[in-house]
Amino acid sequence: MRIPAAPLILGLAGLIPFLWGAATYLIAPLADWGNATLGARFVGPYVQLFYGSVILSFMSGVLWGFATRANGAQAATGYVLSVIPALWAFFMTGGGPVSAGTNLIFGFLGLLILDYAFFSWGLTPQWWMRLRILLSAIVIACLSVGVLL
Numbered sequence: 001m002r003i004p005a006a007p008l009i010l011g012l013a014g015l016i017p018f019l020w021g022a023a024t025y026l027i028a029p030l031a032d033w034g035n036a037t038l039g040a041r042f043v044g045p046y047v048q049l050f051y052g053s054v055i056l057s058f059m060s061g062v063l064w065g066f067a068t069r070a071n072g073a074q075a076a077t078g079y080v081l082s083v084i085p086a087l088w089a090f091f092m093t094g095g096g097p098v099s100a101g102t103n104l105i106f107g108f109l110g111l112l113i114l115d116y117a118f119f120s121w122g123l124t125p126q127w128w129m130r131l132r133i134l135l136s137a138i139v140i141a142c143l144s145v146g147v148l149l
Contacts, residue, residue: 018142021048045146060086
């Protein structure tokens with residue numbers, strides 16, 4: 001099933017801080033400009049780490065919303081699972097940019113597993129996994145720049 005335009009466009013727009021962070025990590029003049037213009041928090045891994053934590057927390061809310069579509073034990077399981085991404089971001093993003101970036105990569109991979117669980121329970125739109133795989137692949141690639149280089 002085709003991803004509707006609004007979620008696709010908004011999802012792709014949400015990648016901008018990850019892409020910007022990777023670009024400023026790889027291109028020194030761009031990092032210098034960003035640092036002078038926007039400040040150090042908005043370049044390199046720093047923007048990716050902060051924004052990645054925000055997005056994992058946001059996705060907890062999305063999963064919580066999907067859990068409201070379930071009943072009984074499945075709803076309870078959905079609510080419990082939905083808080084994991086936010087807790088992961090809170091507890092696992094300290095300790096420096098490489099370990100925080102690595103933990104965010106694992107957080108987004110884990111989120112993809114949770115997305116699939118909610119999808120397989122029929123709680124998400126049919127196009128959900130197509131969108132989540134696309135966005136997650138780009139996020140993980142961008143975070144990998146800061147972790148691997």
